[in-house]
Structures are given as C-alpha cells and as structure tokens.
Amino acid sequence: xxxxxxxxxxxxxxxxxxxxxxxxxxxxxxxxxxxxxxxxxxxxxxxxxxxxxxxxxxxxxxxxxxxxxxxxxxxxxxxxxxxxxxxxxxxxxxxxxxxxxxxxxxxxxxxxxxxxxxxxxxxxxxxxxxxxxxxxxxxxxxxxxxxxxxxxxxxxxxxxxxxxxxxxxxxxxxxxxxxxxxxxxxxxxxxxxxxxxxxxxxxxxxxxxxxxxxxxxxxxxxxxxxxxxxxxxxxxxxxxxxxxxxxxxxxxxxxxxxxxxx
Amino acid sequence: xxxxxxxxxxxxxxxxxxxxxxxxxxxxxxxxxxxxxxxxxxxxxxxxxxxxxxxxxxxxxxxxxxxxxxxxxxxxxxxxxxxxxxxxxxxxxxxxxxxxxxxxxxxxxxxxxxxxxxxxxxxxxxxxxxxxxxxxxxxxxxxxxxxxxxxxxxxxxxxxxxxxxxxxxxxxxxxxxxxxxxxxxxxxxxxxxxxxxxxxxxxxxxxxxxxxxxxxxxxxxxxxxxxxxxxxxxxxxxxxxxxxxxxxxxxxxxxxxxxxxxxxxxxxxxxxxxxxx
Numbered sequence: 438x439x440x441x442x443x444x445x446x447x448x449x450x451x452x453x454x455x456x457x458x459x460x461x462x463x464x465x466x467x468x469x470x471x472x473x474x475x476x477x478x479x480x481x482x483x484x485x486x487x488x489x490x491x492x493x494x495x496x497x498x499x500x501x502x503x504x505x506x507x508x509x510x511x512x513x514x515x516x517x518x519x520x521x522x523x524x525x526x527x528x529x530x531x532x533x534x535x536x537x538x539x540x541x542x543x544x545x546x547x548x549x550x551x552x553x554x555x556x557x558x559x560x561x562x563x564x565x566x567x568x569x570x571x572x573x574x575x576x577x578x579x580x581x582x583x584x585x586x587x588x589x590x591x592x593x594x595x596x597x598x599x600x601x602x603x604x605x606x607x608x609x610x611x612x613x614x615x616x617x618x619x620x621x622x623x624x625x626x627x628x629x630x631x632x633x634x635x636x637x638x639x640x641x642x643x644x645x646x647x648x649x650x651x652x653x654x655x656x657x658x659x660x661x662x663x664x665x666x667x668x669x670x671x672x673x674x675x676x677x678x679x680x681x682x683x684x685x686x687x688x689x690x691x692x693x694x695x696x697x698x699x
Numbered sequence: 700x701x702x703x704x705x706x707x708x709x710x711x712x713x714x715x716x717x718x719x720x721x722x723x724x725x726x727x728x729x730x731x732x733x734x735x736x737x738x739x740x741x742x743x744x745x746x747x748x749x750x751x752x753x754x755x756x757x758x759x760x761x762x763x764x765x766x767x768x769x770x771x772x773x774x775x776x777x778x779x780x781x782x783x784x785x786x787x788x789x790x791x792x793x794x795x796x797x798x799x800x801x802x803x804x805x806x807x808x809x810x811x812x813x814x815x816x817x818x819x820x821x822x823x824x825x826x827x828x829x830x831x832x833x834x835x836x837x838x839x840x841x842x843x844x845x846x847x848x849x850x851x852x853x854x855x856x857x858x859x860x861x862x863x864x865x866x867x868x869x870x871x872x873x874x875x876x877x878x879x880x881x882x883x884x885x886x887x888x889x890x891x892x893x894x895x896x897x898x899x900x901x902x903x904x905x906x907x908x909x910x911x912x913x914x915x916x917x918x919x920x921x922x923x924x925x926x927x928x929x930x931x932x933x934x935x936x937x938x939x940x941x942x943x944x945x946x947x948x949x950x951x952x953x954x955x956x957x958x959x960x961x962x963x964x965x966x967x968x969x970x971x972x973x974x975x976x
Contacts, residue, residue, distance in 0.1 A: 594766050595800040599814050599865050601790035609813070614804050691804055691845040 480661040485668060488661035496662070498650070502669060505638065505646040508562075509630045512569035517623055520574050524581030528607055536582055543575035547636055561641030568640070572633040573626060580622035584615050617689035624681035631670055701952060703742070705733040707782050709900060710869065715776030716936070717758055717767065724755045725762070726936025728776070730921060732902060735946065742952075743895030746904045747913035749969070750923030751976050755937040756906050757873065759923065763904070764871050765789035780869055782900070790817070792869040793862025797877055799854040801846040807833070807857055808842040814865040832860045836890075852883060859894060868900040876909040884909075888916045910969050911957065918951035919944060922969070924976035941972060 443449045444459060451459075472481055480488070492498035527536035547568060554571070558564035588610050596606040638648030647666050654662040685692055710732040717725040735744055750756045761767040765787045767774050778787040785791075802810050811829045819825040833839045836856040846854060855875070862870055875891065876884050895903045907913045914920060924940035925933050945951040948965065956962045 589800075591796050591798065592800045594761075594794065595796060596802075597766060597789050598764060598792070598794040598862065599790065599817065601788065609802060614802060616804070689804065691847065694845055694847040 478660065480664050484661045485664045488659070489665035489668065492650075492662055492665055496650070497645070498647070498666070498669065501645050501647045501650050502673065504644065505634060505648060506673070508565055508638075508646060509569070509627075509634065512566050512573060512630065513623070513627060515566065515570045516573040516577055519570065520577035520581055521619070523574070523578050524585055525611070527582055527585065528611065536578065539575060540579035540582055542571075543579060545575075547572055547633065551640060555640075561644055565637040565641055565644070568637045569630055569633055572637075573629055576626045576629050577622060580626060581619055584618045584622060585611055587618075588615070617685060617692035620681070620685050620689070621692075624678065624685070627677065627681070628674060631674060701737060701946075703735055703737045703946060706736050707734050708732070708784065709734050709780065709782060709902060711777075711779045711784055712763070713777040713779075715759070715762055715769075715778065716774075717755070717762060718773045719758075723936035724758050726938050728759065728938050730939050730942065732919070734782075734900060735918065736899070741896055741899050743898060743901030743903065744919070745891060745895050745917045746902065747917030747920040748904055748906045748923070749908065749910055749913060749920060749973075750937070751973060752908060754923050754925065754976070756923055759937070760794075760871055760873060760904075760906050763787065764792045764794045766794070781867060790865065791867050792871055793866030795855070795858045795862055795870060795872045795875070797874045799851075799858040801854065801857055801861070803846050806843050806845055807838060807849070810846065810857060810861055811864055814861040817865040819864075828864060832864065836860050852886065855887065856890065859890070863894065863897075868898060868902060870894070870901070870903045872903060872905045874907055874909075875905060876907055876912045884912050888912060892916055910973070911966055914945070914950075914962070914966060914969060915957050918946050920969070922972060922976070924972075940976065943969075 440451070440455055443451055444455075468482065471479070475481075489498070523532075523536055523539050526532035550571065551568065554564055554567045558567055592610055592614075593606060596610045597603070600606050600609065634646070635648040635651055638644070638646040639652045642649040642652070647670060651663055651666045654660075654666065708731045712728055712730045715725060715728040716723070732744065732746060735742055748756060748760075758767065762769070762774060762776075763778055765778075766789060768789070769776060769778065769786075779785060780787050780791060802813065805813060808829060811832065812825065815825045815829055819828055830839070833842055836859070838853065838856055838860070841849065841853060846857065849857065859870070859872075872891070875887050879887060891903055891905065895901050905913050905917065920941075920943040921939045922941040922943075923937050925935070925937050926940075928934055943965075945965075948961075950956060950962055950965055953959070
C-alpha cells in the first residue's frame with residue numbers, strides 16, 4: 438500500500454523494480470485500450486507489425502528510411518553551422534537584429550515559403566535541404582541565443598578578472614562553457630525535422646524517403662502502413678536521442694554531474 | 700604590542716565617484732593602504748570593508764577591481780596599486796565573488812591552469828605552481844574533479860587559488876562568511892589569514908556585513924556610510940566614513956581576539972556606528 442501511495446507523492450524516489458513494474462503496467466493498459474477500445478478504423482498492433490514486415494521486405498522502407506536519415510543529418514549539419522554563426526554573432530551588437538529576426542522567423546509557416554525556396558533551388562534535393570535547414574535553424578537559433586544569454590554577469594566578471602580580454606572571456610564562458618547546452622539544444626530541436634520531413638519530401642516525391650512513402654500510403658488509406666512508418670520514425674527518433682545523449686556524456690562528462698546530485 | 704613599520708603605499712583610491720542613471724552611488728572616496736612590515740615575519744594585510752546592505756559596497760568593490768572601469772563619465776577618480784602605484788586594470792586584482800563562480804567545464808586542475816597561464820608561460824613552472832597550491836589548499840586529491848563535484852568550502856578554496864595564480868598580490872573577497880556556520884567561519888577566517896601571510900605584499904580586502912568575523916581577522920577596517928543633511932536626511936553617495944587601524948589599537952594579529960574584552964568593546968563601537976550610517 439505504501440508503495441502505491443509513494444507513486445502519487447510529489448518528488449518521491451521509487452526503486453528500480455517498482456518503476457519497471459509500474460511502466461510495464463502502464464504499457465499493458467495502453468495496449469489493452471488500443472486493442473479492445475479504439476475505433477475499428479485504427480489499426481491494431483499485429484496489423485501494424487505485419488505491414489512493417491511487408492514494407493521492410495518489399496516496400497523499400499529500409500532504403501527510404503536511409504534516404505530520409507541522410508537528408509535529415511545533412512540538413513542538421515548545415516542548420517547547426519548556420520545557427521551557431523547567427524547565435525554567436527549576437528554577442529556583437531551589430532548582429533543582434535539579425536539574430537532576433539532569425540529566431541522570430543519560426544512563426545512563418547513553411548507552406549508560404551515553399552515557392553520562394555523552389556525558386557532559389559536547383560534540384561529537388563536542394564529544395565528539401567533548404568526547407569529543412571530553414572525550418573530547423575529558426576528553432577535552434579532561438580534555443581542557442583537563450584543559452585548564450587544565460588551566462589550571468591557574475592560568470593562574465595569572474596572570467597574578466599582572469600583573462601582581461603573580452604574575446605577570451607567569450608570563448609571561455611560561451612563557446613567552451615556552454616558547448617554541452619548547445620548540443621542539448623541541437624538534440625531537442627532535431628525532433629522538429631521529423632515533423633517537417635513529410636512536407637519537404639512531399640514536395641519532391643521522386644527522391645523517395647519515408648515522408649513521401651507515408652504520404653502515398655495515407656493517400657490510399659493504408660493506415661496499417663502509415664502507422665508502421667510512424668512507429669519506425671518513433672523508434673529511430675528514440676535511438677538518435679539516445680546517441681545524442683551518449684555523445685554529450687562522452688564529450689562533456691561534467692554536463693550532468695550537478696543534475697545527478699540533485 | 701608587536702613591532703611593525705608602515706612603509707610604501709600599495710593601494711591608493713583617489714576621489715572615486717560613481718553615478719548610475721540619476722543616482723549617485725559613490726562620492727569622493729579616498730583611502731590608501733600601506734605595506735606593513737614586521738621584522739622576521741611575512742606579514743600580509745587584511746582590510747575589512749564594512750557597511751550596511753545596499754549602500755554600494757559591491758559597486759566600490761567592482762571599481763577597485765576594474766570591473767567597472769574609470770571612464771571619466773559616470774565613473775570618476777583613480778585607483779592605483781602596487782609599489783609603483785600603477786592604475787588598476789581588470790585582472791590585476793583578484794576577485795572572489797560570493798557564489799564562487801568557476802569554469803564548470805574544466806577540472807580543478809584545468810581551472811587553475813587556465814588562470815596560471817596568464818602569469819606563468821613556462822609549462823613546467825606552471826605545473827609546479829599549481830601542484831604546490833593544490834597541496835597548500837588541501838585540494839590535491841580533487842585535481843581531476845569538476846567544480847560541481849565540490850563542496851562549498853572546496854569551491855571557495857579553488858576560487859581563491861585561481862585568483863592567487865593570476866593576480867598581483869591583491870584579492871577582493873565578497874561576503875566570504877555569508878551563509879556559513881560558526882565552525883566554517885573559523886575555517887574560512889584561518890584560510891584568509893594564511894593566504895594573506897603567504898607573501899609580504901599580499902593584501903586581502905574582505906567586503907562583508909559580518910562585523911564580528913571581519914574585525915577578528917582584519918588589521919584595518921573601512922566603514923562605508925553616507926552623510927546626512929541638517930534635517931537628518933541621507934545625502935546620496937556613499938563614502939568611507941570611518942577608518943580604524945586595528946594594529947594601532949592592538950587588536951590585530953592576535954589569535955582568539957574575539958574572546959578579549961577590548962575586542963568586544965570595539966565590536967560594540969562598530970555595531971553602534973552602523974545605526975548612524
């Protein structure tokens with residue numbers, strides 16, 4: 438009884454076995470609701486698994502997943518490069534308006550910009566890259582600027598008393614000191630790419646990719662397949678999230694020390 | 700009484716004033732510190748800098764350290780340090796802030812190394828200095844740890860060590876006793892005295908509102924306050940209103956000074972003074 442009360446007590450620490458039992462119970466509950474209570478139109482787990490096997494063996498899911506992942510990582514690399522330059526340049530007063538505008542551009546709907554990007558692009562791949570880079574960069578820039586601004590006066594003054602030189606202060610406090618947070622911002626914002634993938638790949642379907650595949654399956658009301666693709670993206674997303682976490686703890690071993698203490 | 704001699708002026712503050720917006724924060728501050736020499740003893744100095752909260756102690760602290768530069772607009776006057784009385788610039792006075800900010804992305808050794816690089820260009824010499832100071836401050840077992848793995852006391856010691864390695868004998872400490880229990884206050888007091896006495900020219904300015912702990916280790920006390928007009932209203936602009944030479948009073952350099960009646964009388968005098976500031 439006490440363990441059950443603990444589960445509903447704020448900030449209560451529970452042991453690992455209790456946590457696993459609870460998580461398994463919740464998963465079982467969701468599966469039961471899904472299987473027995475969801476509307477008939479919603480595909481069931483077994484149907485999704487069959488559709489996934491079918492797509493993987495004959496439908497080209499693995500190749501399309503590879504195409505989409507390659508596209509996403511290519512766009513991510515460019516986005517990080519662009520965002521870092523824009524965000525770090527806001528330390529110089531001259532570039533602050535540019536950073537402000539770049540971060541506010543996230544309120545612009547992509548659909549309204551697709552024509553402009555089409556005009557600016559030479560190939561279908563180029564168009565997709567430009568759309569994804571724009572879509573991701575505006576969010577990453579916003580997060581990065583917030584991280585840069587989170588350096589306190591005390592921290593700056595401490596570095597100033599050591600280095601004297603403001604460029605060195607910025608390098609130590611912002612570039613090195615906040616690198617782990619910048620990577621976290623990239624990790625958090627990488628998920629946005631999945632939401633934009635369908636739109637970008639939908640514009641240039643000839644290249645393939647899971648976004649185009651999902652739109653095709655949706656068009657023919659193959660919901661089993663749509664769910665199978667969604668599940669693939671979901672698990673790939675979790676794997677990428679884990680890998681980002683691994684990269685963070687390897688490159689920046691100090692990053693989570695204070696969190697662990699809490 | 701101890702035999703001693705006051706020699707060269709090693710810190711001079713001349714007509715320092717600061718205005719922020721329409722508010723006069725500091726007004727015409729003039730103080731100086733002379734090198735105290737005791738025969739056969741390496742004697743650094745500790746200046747206790749007291750004043751009520753919100754009076755402008757931190758701003759004066761920032762002007763002393765060069766964090767707020769003298770610009771002849773809103774920050775006026777002159778601050779000079781060293782035996783040659785050169786104008787202070789940021790980095791020449793070590794600053795230990797209240798919450799001991801360190802470089803969280805560097806190990807303790809890395810924190811000290813980045814600071815030591817300013818003064819010691821030779822890698823071997825730098826390494827020797829760092830290892831020596833780690834040992835002195837009982838931090839040698841923590842050299843590969845990160846700051847977030849340290850206790851508050853250990854962070855403070857790293858912050859002091861870091862500033863000692865890069866500054867020129869002067870250290871400013873902002874509220875070093877804040878939030879500490881009596882046992883820790885004693886430990887920090889001992890550490891400050893030890894650091895002051897590491898070098899003849901070492902001068903530590905302790906900014907605090909803990910009168911008792913500050914007076915117990917200081918050899919000079921500055922009390923910051925503001926003037927009042929005929930109606931008793933405060934005139935904006937804080938200045939050093941009182942300066943006490945504790946060496947002359949026989950209240951400096953004595954272990955367990957806190958338990959003596961003459962120290963208590965002085966403490967009462969200071970406490971009563973606060974009501975007039």
